Amino acid sequence: MSDWISVRVAERREEADGVVGLILAPTGPGSLPAYEPGAHIDLKLPNGLVRQYSLCGPQANGATYELGILHEAEGRGGSRYVHEHLAVGEVLEISAPRNLFPLVPGQPALLFAGGIGITPILSMADELARQGLAYELHYCTRSATRAAFRQRIGETHAAERVHFHYDDEPETRVDIEALLSGEPTERHIYVCGPNGFMDFVLGAARARDWPEERLHSERFSGAAENADGDAFEIEIAGTGQVIHVPAGLSATAALAAAGIEVPLSCEQGICGTCLTTVLSGVPDHRDMYLSPAERAANDCFTPCCSRALTARLIIDL
Ligand code: FES
Known part of the structure; x- marks a missing residue:
C-alpha cells in the first residue's frame, strides 16, 4: 500500500x-x-x-x-x-x-456486539443516535470488567437503548428468543464478535425467517477458524506441483510449508493482499474482501482463510 x-x-x-x-x-x-x-x-x-x-x-x-x-x-x-x-x-x-460493514442508511437497527466486536458496533450506535433513528444495542461480554467503553456508552446513549449482558451474571444474559420473537420488523441486524456468538445471533434470526438482506455481520476469524474444513489439493499451474492442504491447516500455511510464500497481511480475509488467481476448481470463499459477483466468478480466492469446494484448485502462482 x-x-x-x-x-x-x-x-x-x-x-x-x-x-x-x-x-x-x-x-x-x-x-x-x-x-x-x-x-x-x-x-x-x-x-x-x-x-x-x-x-x-x-x-x-x-x-x-x-x-x-x-x-x-x-x-x-x-x-x-x-x-x-x-x-x-x-x-x-x-x-x-x-x-466492509456499512450501515444501511435511514433504517432502524438491532445491534449485537460480542467482546471486542463492540468497536464497529459502537460506531454504528453513535451514528444511529446522531440521526435520531431507532436502535437497540446488545453488548455481550464475559463479565462487566471486560466490557470496553462501558462508561462512554452509558454517558452517550439512552439507558433504554443499551443492554449489557454478562456471562457471569446469568440474570443479564441475552434472551435472543424474546428479542427476535414475532414478525421480523423493518429493523436490520448487525453483529460483530467471536464466531460462536455471531452464529448464535444469525442462526436465531434465520430460524425466524429474518430476511438475509437485513442481516449484516463482520467476522474476525483466527487461524484455527481459517483451517477449519476438509482437506483439498492445490496445483501450481506454472510448475504442476501439487500441495496437499490438510484439514486443520490454512492454504497459505500449507503453501509456505512447501516453500511457496504468498504475500500476507490481515490473514482474515479482509485486506485482499493474498488474492490469488484460480484457473480451475471451485473455492470455498470465506473472506469479506470479494464482492458477491467476484465470489460467483470463482476465478480468484484469498488463500489465507478460504478453502475449496472441489478436491483440487489449480492456481496461477
Ligand atoms: S491476507 Fe488479507 S485477505 Fe488474505
Whole structure:
C-alpha cells in the first residue's frame, strides 16, 4: 500500500480487562479522512506487522481516530505488541479507512456486539443516535470488567437503548428468543464478535425467517477458524506441483510449508493482499474482501482463510 498516513499515539488507556484504547492523531497539519460507521484501518506496527482494527470514535471530528484492541494471547502478535510495547508519542502508519460493514442508511437497527466486536458496533450506535433513528444495542461480554467503553456508552446513549449482558451474571444474559420473537420488523441486524456468538445471533434470526438482506455481520476469524474444513489439493499451474492442504491447516500455511510464500497481511480475509488467481476448481470463499459477483466468478480466492469446494484448485502462482 502506498498511501500510508502518519499518526501519533496521542492517548492510551485501559478500556477494560485485556482491552487497550488508543487515540491516534495526525503527525502534521490537516485532518484525518472521514469515515463511515463500520470502517476499519490497517495499522502498521513498528515490528512490521500490519493489522486491521475497526474505528470506534467520533466519525466527524477529523482530528483523531479511536481504536479498541483486545490482547489476544493466542493471536499472531499484533495485539501483543500493542499491549506490551506501544506507548504514547510513538509514530505509526495507517491506511485510509475502508468499510466492509456499512450501515444501511435511514433504517432502524438491532445491534449485537460480542467482546471486542463492540468497536464497529459502537460506531454504528453513535451514528444511529446522531440521526435520531431507532436502535437497540446488545453488548455481550464475559463479565462487566471486560466490557470496553462501558462508561462512554452509558454517558452517550439512552439507558433504554443499551443492554449489557454478562456471562457471569446469568440474570443479564441475552434472551435472543424474546428479542427476535414475532414478525421480523423493518429493523436490520448487525453483529460483530467471536464466531460462536455471531452464529448464535444469525442462526436465531434465520430460524425466524429474518430476511438475509437485513442481516449484516463482520467476522474476525483466527487461524484455527481459517483451517477449519476438509482437506483439498492445490496445483501450481506454472510448475504442476501439487500441495496437499490438510484439514486443520490454512492454504497459505500449507503453501509456505512447501516453500511457496504468498504475500500476507490481515490473514482474515479482509485486506485482499493474498488474492490469488484460480484457473480451475471451485473455492470455498470465506473472506469479506470479494464482492458477491467476484465470489460467483470463482476465478480468484484469498488463500489465507478460504478453502475449496472441489478436491483440487489449480492456481496461477
Ligand atoms: S491476507 Fe488479507 S485477505 Fe488474505
